Amino acid sequence: MPKISLTINDKKIEAESGQTILEVAKENGIKIPTLCHDPRLEPYGACRVCLVEVEGARNFLPACATEIANGMVVKTNTIPLYKIRRTIVELLLSDHELSCVTCESAGQCQLQDLAYELGIEENRFEGERHTYTIEDYNPLIERDLNKCILCGRCVRICEEVQQDRIYTFANRGFDAVVTTPYDRSLIETKCELCGQCISTCPTGALTEKMSRYKGRIWEIEKVKTICPYCGCGCELELQVKDGEIVRVSSDVEGGINKGNTCAKGRFGYDFVNHPDRLTSPLVRKDGKLVEASWDEAIKTVADKFSRIKKRHGPDAIAGLSSAKCTNEENYLMQKFMRAVIGTNNIDHCARL
Amino acid sequence: MTNSIADIYKADVILVIGSNTTENHPIVALEMKRAVSDFAAEIIVIDPREIRLTEYAHTWLSQKPGTDVAVLNGLMNVIIGEGLEDKKFIENRTESYEELKKVVANYTPEEVEKISGIPADSLREAARLFASAKNGAIFYCMGITQHTTGTDNVLSIANLAMLTGNIGRPGTGVNPLRGQNNVQGACDMGALPGCISGYQNVCDSGIIDKCKDIWGVKLPKKPGLSITEMTDAALRGEVKAIYILGENPMLSDPDLSHVKKAFEKLDFLVVQDIFLTETAELADVVLPGVTFAEKDGTFTNTERRVQRVRRAITPVSNARPDWLIISDLAKAMGYDMDYTTVAEITKEIADITPTYGGITFERISGESVQWPCPDATHPGTPILHTEKFARGLGKFHTVEYRPPAEEPDKEYPFILTTGRLLYHFHTGTMTRHSMGLDEVCKEARVEINPEDAKKFKIKDDDWVELASRRGRVKVKACVTHRVPKGTIFVPFHFKESPINMLTNSALDPISKIPELKVCAVRVKKTRSK
Numbered sequence: 001m002p003k004i005s006l007t008i009n010d011k012k013i014e015a016e017s018g019q020t021i022l023e024v025a026k027e028n029g030i031k032i033p034t035l036c037h038d039p040r041l042e043p044y045g046a047c048r049v050c051l052v053e054v055e056g057a058r059n060f061l062p063a064c065a066t067e068i069a070n071g072m073v074v075k076t077n078t079i080p081l082y083k084i085r086r087t088i089v090e091l092l093l094s095d096h097e098l099s100c101v102t103c104e105s106a107g108q109c110q111l112q113d114l115a116y117e118l119g120i121e122e123n124r125f126e127g128e129r130h131t132y133t134i135e136d137y138n139p140l141i142e143r144d145l146n147k148c149i150l151c152g153r154c155v156r157i158c159e160e161v162q163q164d165r166i167y168t169f170a171n172r173g174f175d176a177v178v179t180t181p182y183d184r185s186l187i188e189t190k191c192e193l194c195g196q197c198i199s200t201c202p203t204g205a206l207t208e209k210m211s212r213y214k215g216r217i218w219e220i221e222k223v224k225t226i227c228p229y230c231g232c233g234c235e236l237e238l239q240v241k242d243g244e245i246v247r248v249s250s251d252v253e254g255g256i257n258k259g260n261t262c263a264k265g266r267f268g269y270d271f272v273n274h275p276d277r278l279t280s281p282l283v284r285k286d287g288k289l290v291e292a293s294w295d296e297a298i299k300t301v302a303d304k305f306s307r308i309k310k311r312h313g314p315d316a317i318a319g320l321s322s323a324k325c326t327n328e329e330n331y332l333m334q335k336f337m338r339a340v341i342g343t344n345n346i347d348h349c350a351r352l
Numbered sequence: 353m354t355n356s357i358a359d360i361y362k363a364d365v366i367l368v369i370g371s372n373t374t375e376n377h378p379i380v381a382l383e384m385k386r387a388v389s390d391f392a393a394e395i396i397v398i399d400p401r402e403i404r405l406t407e408y409a410h411t412w413l414s415q416k417p418g419t420d421v422a423v424l425n426g427l428m429n430v431i432i433g434e435g436l437e438d439k440k441f442i443e444n445r446t447e448s449y450e451e452l453k454k455v456v457a458n459y460t461p462e463e464v465e466k467i468s469g470i471p472a473d474s475l476r477e478a479a480r481l482f483a484s485a486k487n488g489a490i491f492y493c494m495g496i497t498q499h500t501t502g503t504d505n506v507l508s509i510a511n512l513a514m515l516t517g518n519i520g521r522p523g524t525g526v527n528p529l530r531g532q533n534n535v536q537g538a539c540d541m542g543a544l545p546g547c548i549s550g551y552q553n554v555c556d557s558g559i560i561d562k563c564k565d566i567w568g569v570k571l572p573k574k575p576g577l578s579i580t581e582m583t584d585a586a587l588r589g590e591v592k593a594i595y596i597l598g599e600n601p602m603l604s605d606p607d608l609s610h611v612k613k614a615f616e617k618l619d620f621l622v623v624q625d626i627f628l629t630e631t632a633e634l635a636d637v638v639l640p641g642v643t644f645a646e647k648d649g650t651f652t653n654t655e656r657r658v659q660r661v662r663r664a665i666t667p668v669s670n671a672r673p674d675w676l677i678i679s680d681l682a683k684a685m686g687y688d689m690d691y692t693t694v695a696e697i698t699k700e701i702a703d704i705t706p707t708y709g710g711i712t713f714e715r716i717s718g719e720s721v722q723w724p725c726p727d728a729t730h731p732g733t734p735i736l737h738t739e740k741f742a743r744g745l746g747k748f749h750t751v752e753y754r755p756p757a758e759e760p761d762k763e764y765p766f767i768l769t770t771g772r773l774l775y776h777f778h779t780g781t782m783t784r785h786s787m788g789l790d791e792v793c794k795e796a797r798v799e800i801n802p803e804d805a806k807k808f809k810i811k812d813d814d815w816v817e818l819a820s821r822r823g824r825v826k827v828k829a830c831v832t833h834r835v836p837k838g839t840i841f842v843p844f845h846f847k848e849s850p851i852n853m854l855t856n857s858a859l860d861p862i863s864k865i866p867e868l869k870v871c872a873v874r875v876k877k878t879r880s881k
Contacts, residue, residue, distance in 0.1 A: 138792065139787070139788040139791040139792060140788045140789075140792065160389075161382060161386075162382070163382075163385045163389060163408070187792070192374075192378075192774060193775075193792060194378065209788070210787070210788050221664075223662050223663070223664035224660075224662060225644065225645070225660070225661050225662045225664060226533065226644070226651045226653075226659045226660070226661050227533060228533050228643065228644040228645075228782065229532075229533060229777050229782075230376060230377050230378075230529075230530075230531060230532065230533065230654075230777070231377065231529060231530030231531060231532060231533060231535060231536060231653055231654035232357070232377050232378075232379040232380055232653060232654060233533065233651060233652075233653025233654065233655075233657055233659055234379055235659070238645055238664040240664050240665055243665045243666060244665070245645060245664065245665065255659075256357050256358065256379070256653070256655070256657065257379045260379055260382055261379070262378035262379065262774070263378075263774060263775055263789065263792075264774075264775070264776075264777060264783060264789065265379075267786065267788045267789055268777070268782060268783050268786040268788075268789050269645070269786065270785075270786050270787055270788070271626075271627075271643070271781075271782045271783070271785035271786045272643045272645045272646070272665070272668075273668065274627075274785045276627055276628070276785065277626055277627060277640070277668050277669070277671065278625065278626060278627060278628060278632075278638060278640035278641075278671065279640055279668060279669030279670050279671055280640060280669070280670045281637065281638065281639050281640060281670075282628075282635075282637065282638040283636070283637050283638075284635070284636045284637070289628075289633075289635070289638060294670070294672070294680075297637055297639060298677075298680050298681055298684050299684060300636075300637055301595075301622050301637050301639075301681060301684075302681060302684035302685045304593065304619075304620045304636075305593060305595075305620075305685060306685060308592045308593050308619060308620065312592050314572070315572075315576070315590075315591075316590065316591055316592040316593065317591070317592065317593045317594070317595070318576070318577055318582045318585070318586075318591050318593070318594045318595075319594070319595045319596075319597070320579060320582075320594065320595070320596045320597060320599045320601070321538055321541075321543035321597050321598075321599075322538065322543075322597045322598030322599055322674075323531075323532035323533070323534050323535035323537075323538045323598075323599075324532060324533060324534065324598045324644070325534065325538070325597060325598050325641075325649075325674050326534065326537070326647065326648075326649025326650055326651060326661055326674075326675070326694075327534065327537040327540065327541050327649060327650045327651065327652060327658070327698075327701065328649045328650065328675055328694050328697040328698055328701070329597070329649065329674045329675045329678065330534070330537060330538045330541035330542075330543045331541040331542070331549055331697060331700070331701050332675055332678045332679065332689070332697060333543060333597055333678055334541060334542045334543050334544075334548065334549070335567060335689075336678050336681065336682050336689070337576075337595075338548065338554075338563070338567075338569075338571050338572075339563070339567040339568075339569040339571070339682075339687060340569075340681075340682045340685050340687040340689070342569070342571075342572060343572060343576055344545050344546070344554050344571070344572055344574065344575055344576030345545065345576035345577045345582065345591070346542075346543055346544070346545060346576055347543065347544060347545050347576070347577070347578050347579040347582070348535070348538045348539075348543040348544075348579070348599065349532070349535070349579065349599050349601075349604060350535050350538065350539055350544075351497070351498070351578070351579060351580075351863065351864065351865040351866065352579070352601075352604045352605060352866070352868070
């Protein structure tokens with residue numbers, strides 16, 4: 001790739017051609033605000049909060065959709081830009097439910113962050129407001145159009161990445177809205193409830209229903225790990241509060257999945273803290289499984305295995321390892337069967 | 353996979369056979385869809401059912417379940433017949449081509465149509481499309497392997513890939529999609545009767561000596577029993593005790609009554625799991641292990657990528673990480689298995705396993721690596737067989753079509769095939785305990801073609817009794833064109849409708865995989881569950 005030189009906020013920068021102003025700015029630690037941008041999606045240029053001044057251009061240009069050019073001189077933080085951004089956010093807020101005190105997205109809401117950065121305290125644009133009913137027919141995804149800013153990220157991720165095309169825009173102007181085929185609830189469409197729309201929504205319009213009131217973003221710890229389901233091996237972030245997983249997200253810059261997940265990866269986590277989890281060893285006594293101490297359970301197993309091995313030989317014992325467990329555990333399990341018991345009777349469910 | 357998920361988009365034609373990718377490997381499916389929408393790739397789906405991926409496909413061929421060898425031989429028949437094979441690749445990288453040519457010559461599209469039901473011209477078109485690809489990638493899953501001809505099916509796929517020169521470059525390859533998070537790792541780590549970690553043969557004296565050095569014990573020199581052989585040996589009284597770690601054969605194995613009888617015959621059954629599964633209920637001792645979120649370690653995904661698993665929460669209540677339980681058990685039996693951290697085990701794996709030689713806990717904590725990775729400076733291997741095959745030249749195997757072990761007849765006129773659904777996973781131990789997912793999809797339904805349903809006056813949500821030579825199951829109906837006439841589909845996640853009561857435990861003679869994808873059943877409408 002040929003290199004291009006340009007200037008952003010008086011800083012001389014070398015970058016690869018084909019990149020956008022937004023990408024180059026980010027790489028160089030220059031923050032340009034965005035609302036409708038997601039690196040997984042094609043540039044869209046809808047929200048206009050990323051407008052920048054480019055010397056010689058007739059208008060302000062959206063940084064997300066403008067490719068860099070040699071000798072370009074860009075300014076991202078002038079007073080006219082500040083005014084435009086402020087007006088855009090004020091207009092968005094004028095028809096936005098300001099329930100930030102209980103909103104699940106508080107603290108991770110791009111609209112809230114921008115309003116804060118721009119110091120917007122009052123509503124200059126009093127007028128008509130929409131009131132939409134919250135869609136509540138599936139147990140996973142909550143759609144609250146009162147918090148939608150029409151950035152189109154849900155529409156686009158469903159079309160461009162997931163390719164299910166569940167969402168679309170309907171109506172025009174002030175009444176424009178994101179909807180589904182025939183305005184049906186998600187569960188009545190072909191929606192696969194992957195939650196990709198939640199992952200891209202910049203506000204609280206799309207949220208995880210199971211996470212409701214379970215923890216705010218500043219209360220949780222994010223732990224990067226690998227999904228426990230199929231063999232794709234997606235990287236997940238488990239969001240943990242007080243020893244409980246309260247939400248699952250994924251970093252758009254990490255793993256083989258680049259922030260994308262399926263329904264199982266995003267929503268199939270609450271088994272971990274399920275009340276039916278086995279919490280104590282059980283040993284069968286008089287035909288019934290009863291709770292026992294670890295010492296007793298381990299001794300029971302060790303004694304019985306030793307006796308069977310002595311009487312019938314090591315091949316009278318067999319082991320099944322687990323495709324759910326780690327490499328280290330599988331290694332130990334086969335080592336246990338081979339080195340401790342003395343048999344090659346070890347297999348797992350690869351065939352099932 | 354011989355190739356990587358990240359290079360799927362470089363394929364011009366993607367052949368998907370026996371994989372319901374959008375439901376079972378949704379993120380791999382995203383890459384396939386992206387290849388179509390952004391890079392003008394074409395998808396060929398070969399599957400009895402009209403799976404969702406067909407919506408994105410150029411061609412969908414619906415074969416009769418269990419006829420894959422005939423279909424693949426048919427594709428090769430057309431490719432060779434029309435001179436579309438990759439002559440240079442065959443010449444330089446393979447052997448036994450003449451033998452292959454002789455065998456596939458008999459599989460003309462017309463012959464294959466008789467066996468598989470795929471119209472001869474559709475087969476021809478698909479063969480030409482695949483052969484026309486500069487880069488063609490083949491993906492498969494359990495729809496290929498869970499047959500008495502599973503090994504033959506895979507060999508035929510390898511034949512097709514070599515015939516068209518689609519090995520060793522980005523966007524090509526023979527790509528099995530592994531069904532569980534660490535089934536690749538479990539195989540790599542030697543949880544197999546014939547080899548220790550890194551597929552090192554237990555009958556090899558060198559390997560036995562190496563284990564003696566590192567483990568301090570001389571290993572037996574004969575292969576052990578596979579999972580389905582264990583149950584038979586238990587029934588014969590030869591196996592007296594089984595130790596099961598995080599598996600639920602009482603829902604996942606074929607012919608469940610047979611499995612239950614075998615487990616009941618045992619002197620001693622130990623189950624280590626996170627819930628009291630159907631299998632754990634039969635155990636003499638149950639040991640509470642932990643979930644992925646409560647432990648450290650590594651998983652290896654379907655593209656051989658070793659990735660770090662990080663503990664997010666402390667083990668619930670009195671449950672313990674499985675690696676600690678296994679080492680405690682070893683110690684109680686007088687073997688010194690004393691690890692203080694998971695990293696020590698990872699190090700021992702690297703010491704004993706050449707393909708994992710360069711993989712340390714520290715390295716994996718920073719970056720994931722695809723094996724083979726023999727040493728610390730090796731970058732890992734995104735694509736296998738780029739220059740040569742493991743054995744040197746790639747061997748074409750001649751494979752003849754054999755019918756499934758059980759075919760429909762007058763008494764049992766339908767073919768039953770089984771699989772998974774998007775919202776659930778395997779025997780449901782995790783997803784059926786995930787309240788949101790279970791609410792979206794809480795029961796099994798048998799997919800039946802409208803014409804068949806009409807014959808039995810079955811409507812959506814009617815209760816249906818399915819019976820095979822091995823058992824009966826009641827399940828609600830879903831009348832749909834997704835399945836062809838004469839074939840029904842039931843998922844195996846649901847303990848309320850344990851469909852493996854019906855499936856056939858007949859095995860592939862080499863891989864010992866059971867024929868879960870084809871058995872003969874009859875269908876009857878019934879009043880209630």
